[in-house]
Amino acid sequence: MSDTAIDRIARRTPPHIARRVRGLSDRAIAWIFITPTILLLLAVNIFPLIWTVWLSFTNYRANRPGAEVQWVGLQNYQRILGNPETWQSMQATAHFLLWTLALQVAIGFALAWLINARFRGSDLWTTIIVLPMMLSPAVVGNFWTFLYQPQIGIFNSVVAFLTGADPAGFSMIGDVRLAPWAIVIVDTWMWTPFVMLICLAGLRSIPPSIYEAAECDRASKWRQFWTITLPMVLPFLMLAVLFRGIENFKMFDLVVQLTGGGPGSTTELTSINLKREAFEKWRTGFASAYAVILFVTVFGLASIYVKALNRVKAR
Amino acid sequence: MIAFLSGLVRLRRGPWEAVASVVIGAGVVMLMQPWAFWAFSWSFAVTLTGTVLFVIVSHFPE
Numbered sequence: 162m163s164d165t166a167i168d169r170i171a172r173r174t175p176p177h178i179a180r181r182v183r184g185l186s187d188r189a190i191a192w193i194f195i196t197p198t199i200l201l202l203l204a205v206n207i208f209p210l211i212w213t214v215w216l217s218f219t220n221y222r223a224n225r226p227g228a229e230v231q232w233v234g235l236q237n238y239q240r241i242l243g244n245p246e247t248w249q250s251m252q253a254t255a256h257f258l259l260w261t262l263a264l265q266v267a268i269g270f271a272l273a274w275l276i277n278a279r280f281r282g283s284d285l286w287t288t289i290i291v292l293p294m295m296l297s298p299a300v301v302g303n304f305w306t307f308l309y310q311p312q313i314g315i316f317n318s319v320v321a322f323l324t325g326a327d328p329a330g331f332s333m334i335g336d337v338r339l340a341p342w343a344i345v346i347v348d349t350w351m352w353t354p355f356v357m358l359i360c361l362a363g364l365r366s367i368p369p370s371i372y373e374a375a376e377c378d379r380a381s382k383w384r385q386f387w388t389i390t391l392p393m394v395l396p397f398l399m400l401a402v403l404f405r406g407i408e409n410f411k412m413f414d415l416v417v418q419l420t421g422g423g424p425g426s427t428t429e430l431t432s433i434n435l436k437r438e439a440f441e442k443w444r445t446g447f448a449s450a451y452a453v454i455l456f457v458t459v460f461g462l463a464s465i466y467v468k469a470l471n472r473v474k475a476r
Numbered sequence: 477m478i479a480f481l482s483g484l485v486r487l488r489r490g491p492w493e494a495v496a497s498v499v500i501g502a503g504v505v506m507l508m509q510p511w512a513f514w515a516f517s518w519s520f521a522v523t524l525t526g527t528v529l530f531v532i533v534s535h536f537p538e
Contacts, residue, residue, distance in 0.1 A: 242517045251516070255508035454520050458507060461500035461527040464534075468493060 210456075217450035224443040237450035247451070249426060250434040256341050257348070257416075257430060258409050262402055264349045269356025270398065276357070277364040287361075294354040302418025305347045309333040334420050340427045344416050348409065356401045363397030364390070396474045403466050410459055431455055492533035499526030 171179070185193075217237055221230045241247050272290060276283050293301065308316045311329045321328035333343040367390065375385050413432040416422070422429035422437075429437075435455070439448035483491035503523030506515040 238520065242520055245513070248513060248516045251508050252510045255510075457520065457524050457527055458504055461523050461530065462504055464527065464530050465497045465500055468497070 213449045213452055216446050217453045219446045221446045221449075222443050223439075223445040233446065237447045238454070240447065241451055241454060246426065247434065250429050250431050253341065253426075253428060254410065254430045257344060257412065257428075258406065260342075260345045261348045261352070261409050262405060264345065265353045265356045265405055266398065266402060268349065269353045269401070270360045270394075272353065272357040273360035273364055276361055290357060291354045293351045296351070298351070298415040299418050301347060301351050302415045305343075305419055306334065309343060311335075335424055337424055337427050340420055340424055344419055344428050347419060348412070348415060351415070352405060352408075356398075356405065359397050359401040359404075360394060363394035366397075367393045392476070396470060399466070399470050399473060403463070403470070406466075407459060407463065410455070487536050489533060489536040489538050492536055493530065496526050496530035496533055499523075499529060502526070 174182070218232060218234060219230050220233050222228065276287055276290075305316075308314050309332070311317055311332045314328075314333075316333065317328040317331070320326060320331075331339065333339045333346075371389055372385060375389060380388070411432050412430055413436065416428055416430055417433060420428045422433045426434075431451075435448055435451050438444050438451060480491045480494075484495070500523055503519050503521075503526055506519035506522055509515060
């Protein structure tokens with residue numbers, strides 16, 4: 162009989178510990194294994210959340226640790242929800258969120274559809290398409306500022322070539338009307354491959370026999386798309402929208418590098434606004450209330466979404 | 477419609493989750509819409525109500 166590692170460990174365990182372990186039930190052993198994880202979760206996730214909710218009712222400022230902390234009730238919430246600047250920031254986030262999701266889903270699905278056709282060199286194209294997703298958002302933000310340069314930027318030159326406009330006549334990140342679209346374009350460029358990959362996984366999970374049966378029934382390609390492809394890819398698509406929606410709701414690094422929230426506060430998304438309140442103005446209590454509002458919004462939306470996702474999967 | 481109302485009266489999960497979802501959705505739209513400032517001011521109260529309602533009603537029987 163071979164001597165395994167477990168046998169060796171069992172032999173070396175001191176007798177008084179071995180007696181104690183032998184007396185434990187399966188449930189107790191399971192608790193011993195999961196307790197460190199639960200403690201870590203409590204310390205890293207749950208405690209800061211409860212602490213943030215408490216701070217949101219105070220005037221605490223993190224840059225004045227010795228100052229007396231006063232209970233201000235709902236005052237922070239009233240200030241946030243009565244502030245036109247916060248409203249403007251929410252609108253900027255909504256614009257960014259809606260357009261990036263719409264474009265990424267449409268282009269990502271179309272690309273997945275093309276790649277799924279398995280033409281010659283499709284694997285190479287998949288690798289090339291996926292490249293932007295592998296870059297750091299800070300790097301992407303930086304090099305797109307060069308691409309958007311009115312004088313030397315390739316983006317302006319391409320737009321000028323296609324439309325005949327003067328390349329130096331417009332600035333994507335300096336113009337109040339164009340800046341919100343500038344961040345949408347960059348995020349779409351960077352994250353469409355992610356949606357494409359998820360859609361591709363969905364498309365490749367559809368058994369070919371379903372299409373063969375549809376061909377036998379003389380279903381048109383259009384009909385096959387609406388009755389087979391789309392319903393079977395929908396759970397994957399919804400998952401991609403959930404991931405991208407949550408990510409874009411808290412988008413920070415890319416936009417800070419690209420526009421810094423400007424010009425003015427046109428591209429100041431909620432996360433940038435929140436960071437300014439918390440770490441530039443040092444209004445920690447106010448920023449905590451802001452974070453609680455965003456948390457409840459995302460939590461509420463995610464609850465509905467997960468319910469819808471489960472319903473689609475059960476169909 | 478009658479089944480929906482009956483589900484609400486008998487505290488069933490499905491119809492109540494639908495109500496909570498509509499409340500959350502309305503709150504989020506109020507938060508991000510660009511037209512009425514009063515709607516923005518009340519958005520958090522509506523979203524919070526919907527979210528708490530959703531958490532409670534998801535424990536109702538099917």
